[in-house]
Each structure stands twice: as structure tokens, then as C-alpha cells.
Amino acid sequence: MSGTVVNNETLSLPTQHYDCVIIGGGVLGLCCAFYMRQFHPEKSLLLIEQEGIPSELGATFVSPAIVHGLFANPESYKKAKWSKHLLQNLSNITGIDRPHNQAYFPVGYVQFMDEHYDDSTTQEDFLESRSEVEQKNFQALLDLSYCKSVCFDADGGYASAENVAQHFGYAAVREGTDLLLNARATFSSSQSLSIERLSYNKKMQQEVVRQESLSFAQCIVAAGHSSGTVLEGLGELVECPKVYMQYPKIEGDSQLILGADLGTGGKLELPVISYQGFHLRTQADGLLVIPPALAADSIGYQPTEGKLMGVQVGLRREIIDSIMNNLDNFPCFAWESLNLGKAVRQVRGAWQIAYEQPAWQQLKENNHIYLLHGGREAMSLGLATAHELAQSIEIE
Numbered sequence: 001m002s003g004t005v006v007n008n009e010t011l012s013l014p015t016q017h018y019d020c021v022i023i024g025g026g027v028l029g030l031c032c033a034f035y036m037r038q039f040h041p042e043k044s045l046l047l048i049e050q051e052g053i054p055s056e057l058g059a060t061f062v063s064p065a066i067v068h069g070l071f072a073n074p075e076s077y078k079k080a081k082w083s084k085h086l087l088q089n090l091s092n093i094t095g096i097d098r099p100h101n102q103a104y105f106p107v108g109y110v111q112f113m114d115e116h117y118d119d120s121t122t123q124e125d126f127l128e129s130r131s132e133v134e135q136k137n138f139q140a141l142l143d144l145s146y147c148k149s150v151c152f153d154a155d156g157g158y159a160s161a162e163n164v165a166q167h168f169g170y171a172a173v174r175e176g177t178d179l180l181l182n183a184r185a186t187f188s189s190s191q192s193l194s195i196e197r198l199s200y201n202k203k204m205q206q207e208v209v210r211q212e213s214l215s216f217a218q219c220i221v222a223a224g225h226s227s228g229t230v231l232e233g234l235g236e237l238v239e240c241p242k243v244y245m246q247y248p249k250i251e252g253d254s255q256l257i258l259g260a261d262l263g264t265g266g267k268l269e270l271p272v273i274s275y276q277g278f279h280l281r282t283q284a285d286g287l288l289v290i291p292p293a294l295a296a297d298s299i300g301y302q303p304t305e306g307k308l309m310g311v312q313v314g315l316r317r318e319i320i321d322s323i324m325n326n327l328d329n330f331p332c333f334a335w336e337s338l339n340l341g342k343a344v345r346q347v348r349g350a351w352q353i354a355y356e357q358p359a360w361q362q363l364k365e366n367n368h369i370y371l372l373h374g375g376r377e378a379m380s381l382g383l384a385t386a387h388e389l390a391q392s393i394e395i396e
Contacts, residue, residue: 003045003177007052009197009210013180018046019395021193021216023185023230025049026060027161028358028374028386029222030168034094035390037175043395046178046214048185050198054165059224059352061162064247064290065379066272066279068109068156076357076377079384084155086383090164094171101163107282108271109156112147120149133257137270140255141280141287141332158272158281159379184208187233190366191215218395222372222386225351234366240373241296244303246319246349252285253337276329277322286337288348291319293376296354303344314341358382360389 004014020036022029025047033047054060067087069080087104091097113120123144127135138144173179180195188194197210221227228240256268268287273280277292306317313320320340323333332338341347355375363369372389374382 001176003173003175003179005173005179005181006183007179007181009182009199013046013178013214015044016212016214017044018178018214018216019043020045020218020220020393021185021214022047022220022222023193024222024224024227025051025053025055025165025169025179025181026058026222026224026374027054027063027165027168028372028378028382029220030054030165030172031383032220032222032372032386032390033172033177034168034175035387036393037172037177039391040393040395041176044178045172045176046180046216047172048180048183048193048195050182050184052181053169053179054162057350059350059374059378060165062247062348062350063161063352063378064279064281064288065159065161065164066109066156066281066290067104067159067379068111068153068272068274069380070109070111070151070153070156071380076381080380082387083380083383087159087164087379088155090167094167095174096167096170098163098167101166102160103163103167104157104159105282106155106157107269109153109274110271111151111274112142112144113149113151114146116149117151120151123147123150126150126152131269134270137256137268138273141273141330142275143329143331147275152271156272161379164379186230188213190234191217191368193219218368218370218393220370220372220389220393224373225353227353227371227373231363231369231371234363234369236363236365236369238363238371240371241354242351243294243297243354244301244316244349244351245291245294246315246344246347247291248289248315248319248341248347249283249339250280250287250289250332250335251337251339253332253335255332255335256287276326278326278330280332287332289323289333289338291322293356294318294354303349305342305344308340312342314343314345314347316344352376358385360385 225242279290
């Protein structure tokens with residue numbers, strides 16, 4: 001029996017008590033909801049999201065969603081392998097066929113390194129194994145004169161986090177998950193939530209139009225960087241540092257050979273590139289630039305534009321510095337087609353939790369409440385982490 005979708009304040013939930021509630025409708029919360037229905041089909045489940053699926057304000061909506069298996073840790077390697085298999089077979093596993101919304105692009109993942117490692121190949125051998133078009137694009141984008149070795153994951157690539165989230169969302173509801181949208185949840189006690197139903201006024205400002213409460217036996221908080229704030233209502237001080245990340249784009253450039261030049265539809269034909277902490281991945285006829293990880297932002301930080309040669313751009317200062325410091329490694333960073341925007345809102349970006357590795361934990365003081373969070377490796381490792389939590393949780 002399908003679940004109920006409650007997407008505006010005039011609709012009511014079918015019940016005021018749930019065996020399990022998930023707070024947060026990003027890709028990991030939705031993945032966890034899908035697998036909760038697989039492992040606990042007889043239990044009632046509600047997922048609460050402050051916006052829509054996926055939220056245009058959340059990290060899922062703008063996620064670069066890089067996927068690879070180049071992890072030295074055996075457990076991480078195992079999780080990445082599982083996640084890639086899931087993404088490659090997502091429609092079969094979820095039972096949701098969205099042929100016009102491709103979820104995964106297994107274009108490969110290549111990591112260039114300035115040191116030689118036993119399990120790597122030489123840069124020269126790798127380039128020789130690629131097509132002439134790819135070789136020319138690599139040489140246009142990168143200065144590999146100091147690069148000695150390469151690791152390549154042929155099954156890696158990137159996902160559309162938005163489309164992955166929608167696959168899990170549709171499947172979770174079809175399997176019986178109730179979905180409450182446009183609602184904000186706060187803890188009123190260790191086993192009850194206060195729900196604020198939200199709507200937009202004529203000025204397109206979000207406002208509370210209705211309040212209610214519900215109780216639960218178990219709760220999973222998967223609200224991204226907001227998870228720490230949500231848990232403060234319990235008196236739980238859980239570290240959830242956040243950072244505002246941005247992803248500028250190299251628009252289609254005459255210095256790159258595009259798929260349109262080859263009669264393949266206009267897309268740039270390249271694997272995901274990793275070098276010096278940066279990632280480059282194709283997006284339409286250009287490349288998305290994923291900067292190296294930033295330290296967590298201080299409390300109260302607000303995203304602000306920086307200046308490049310005296311000109312206002314939408315990138316924050318730290319990302320501008322990392323780009324300028326890598327001009328020798330990435331000649332493409334000096335191209336006019338690198339779109340830095342004129343304001344923060346013009347550069348793809350969002351708040352995300354400032355962890356490298358996804359994880360889940362059971363709270364010590366309230367052990368029927370769990371925290372699930374992603375991070376930079378949310379797509380490579382987070383899906384397996386959400387699956388692990390759904391399988392581990394015990395609901396009486």
C-alpha cells in the first residue's frame with residue numbers, strides 16, 4: 001500500500017504516531033527511507049522535509065555527486081563498490097523507471113598524482129590508452145609535466161543527486177512511506193515532535209500557517225548541516241560543522257573538443273578528473289569545477305563575494321585563492337569561459353556538512369534517535385551508509 005504525500009497545510013497526516021520518523025529529505029534521508037521499507041515493511045514510517053524533494057536550498061540539489069572507488073581503506077572500498085552497483089542498477093532496484101532523468105553517468109574517474117604508487121600506472125601509459133580527443137582535452141585543461149602516475153576507476157563517474165533522490169523518494173512512498181513536505185520539525189520531547197506547517201505569502205516569504213505535534217518510537221535526523229540545530233532541542237550537543245561550498249563552471253569552450261564536434265550530441269567526453277585536490281566533471285557542454293575541501297566555517301559566517309583583480313565575483317575568497325594558486329596546474333582556470341558570476345547566488349553552491357566521510361551514530365542520551373550525515377564523499381559512501389543504518393536500526 002502506497003504512503004500518503006502531504007504537501008500543503010490543508011492536508012492532514014493519516015496518524016499522529018509513527019514507528020519511525022526521518023527528518024530531512026535529501027538523498028541520504030530518502031535512501032534510508034527506501035531501505036527502511038525493505039527491512040521493516042510492517043512498521044509505519046514518516047519522512048519530513050522543510051522544502052520539496054529535493055529541496056532547492058539543500059546540498060543535494062547542487063551536489064557534484066562524484067562517485068569513485070579509489071579508497072585505501074577496505075571498508076570504504078567495499079561501500080563504494082556497493083554504491084556504484086546500486087547507482088548502475090537504480091531503476092531495477094527501486095522499481096522506478098525515469099528514462100529521461102538519468103541518475104548515473106559511469107564515465108570513469110581518473111586521479112593524477114605527482115608521486116608514483118605501486119597500484120598506479122604511469123601518466124604516459126594512461127594517456128596513450130585514451131582516445132586522441134581525450135588526450136587533447138586533458139592537455140588543454142591540465143599541465144601534467146609534474147604528474148608521475150595515474151589511478152583510474154573505470155566504473156566511477158558522477159551521478160545526478162537530484163534524480164537519485166527522486167528515484168528513492170518515489171520508491172519509498174510507493175512502498176508505504178508517508179511524506180510530509182513544507183514542514184519544519186523540532187523536538188518537543190525525546191519522543192515527540194512539534195511540526196510547523198509552512199507556506200509562502202504574496203512576497204514569496206516562508207511563514208508558519210499551522211502547528212501540530214506527533215510522537216514516534218525511533219527517529220533519524222538526516223537534515224544535513226542543520227542536524228546539529230535540530231538536535232539542540234533535545235539538549236544534545238552533536239558536532240555538525242558546516243561549510244559553504246561553491247562550484248563554478250567552465251562553459252563550453254573553443255579550446256575543448258566537444259561531443260557536438262563528433263556528432264555525439266554536444267556533451268564533453270571526459271572522465272571525472274581529480275588533481276591537486278580539485279575535481280573537474282562534465283556538465284552539458286562544459287565542466288563543473290569542484291574545489292578542494294574547505295575548513296568548517298565559523299559560527300555566524302555568511303557567504304560573501306570576493307574580488308579578482310579588483311573585479312567583484314561571486315566566489316568566496318578562499319576558493320578564489322585556491323584557483324589562483326593552481327593556475328600552473330590548470331591552464332583552464334585562466335580561460336575567459338570560467339564563469340565566476342557577479343554574486344554568490346550566480347555561482348552554483350550550498351551549505352554542506354564539513355565532513356569527508358558519511359557516517360551514522362546512535363545518540364548516547366537518547367538512544368532511540370540516530371544521526372545520519374553525508375559530506376564530500378556522500379555519493380560514493382553515503383548510500384551504503386544509509387543502507388547500513390536502515391538495516392541496523394531496531395524497532396520494537
